[in-house]
Amino acid sequence: MEDKKSLIYDCAKELFSDKGFKDTNVSDITKKAGMAVGTFYNYYSSKEKLFMEIFLAENAKLKQECMQSLDLSQSPLTVVRQMMMLNMEGMTANPILKEWYNKSVFGKIEQLFREENGTQSVDFLYDSFLEIVKQWQAEGKMRSDIDSKMIMMVFTAIINVETHKEEIGPEYFPQLLDHMTELIMKGLTDCS
Template sequence: MEDKKLAIFNNAKELFSIKGFKDTNVSNITKEVGIAVGTFYNYYSSKEKLFMEIFLEENVKLKKSIMDSIDLNDDPLKLLKKLIALNITGMNSNPILRQWYNKDVFGKLEQQYREEKGIDKVDFMYGSFVELFKQWQTEGKIRDDLDIELIMAFFTAIINMDTHKEEIGVEHFPHIMEYMAEFVMNGLTVSRK
C-alpha cells in the first residue's frame, strides 16, 4: 500500500515538474502508476492536496539546502540578504516551487489545503530560519522584545514581495528587496530605550 502511495507521489512530482499543476490531471498520474483513477482517492483526497504535500516537501528541501550553504556567523544583514537571494533563486529554479508565482493557482491551492488541514496558515519560512532568528535574539544581535512570530512575519512579507514584482516595478524590484531587508534588519537591531 505504501509502495503505491510513493509511486503516486513520485509520478505526480515528475508530471507537475514537467507539465505544471494546471496541465496535470489525476488520470495522467494514475495512468503512469498503473492504477485506476478511483484508487488514487484511497491515498489522496485531491490533486490539490497531493500537490501541496509535494510543494511543502520541496520547500523544506530548499530551506535545508540554504541553511547548509550559509555561514551562520556572518553579519545578520549580510546573511539575511543572502538568505533572501538564495530563497528566490531556489524558488525560481525548481519547477514545483515556481508554481508559487502563479497567483491564480497557488492562492487557491493554499486556501484549500488550509481548509482541509484546519489550519489558519501554511508557514513556508519556518524551521531552520526561525531557529536562526531565535539564536540572534539570544546573542543580542537582534531585538528580543519582539515575538518571534512577528519577526518571522517581517521576513515572510519580504519573500512575498517577490510574487508582486510586476506591480512593484520589475526595474526597481531588486533594489527594493535589498532595501527592505536592510530596513527590517535596521529596525530589528535598533537598541531599545
C-alpha cells in the same frame, strides 16, 4: 499500499515538474503510474492535496539546503540577504516551487489546503531560522523587545512581496527586495 502511494507521488511530482500543476490532471498521474483513477482517491482526496504535499516537501528540502549554506558568522543583515537570495534562486529553479509565483493557481491550492488542514499546516517559515533569530536576540544582535515569532512574520512579509512583483513593477526587483530587507534589518538590529 505504501508502494502505490509512493508511485502516485513520484509520478505526480514528475508530471507537475514537466507540465505544471494546471496542465496535469489525475488521469495523467494514474496513467503514468499504471493504475485506475479510482486508486488515486484511495490515497489522496484531490490533485490539489497531492500537489501541496509535494510542494511542502520540496519547500522543506530547499529551506534545509539554504540553512546548510548560510555563513552564520556574518552579520544578521548579511545572513538574511544570503537566505533571501538562496531561497529566491531555489524557488525559481524548481518547477514545482516556481508555482508559488503563479498566484492564480497557487492561491487557490493553498486556500483549499488550509481549509482542509488548518492555518498552521502551510508553514513557509524557516523553523531553524527562528532559532537563529533567538540566538541573535540573546547575543544582543537583534532587538529582543519584539517577539522572535513576530520577527519571522516580518521575514515572511518580505518574502510575500515577491508574489506582487508584477503589480509593483518587475524593473524594481530585486533591488526593492534588497532595500526593504536592509531597512527592516536596520530596524531589527538597532538594539540601542
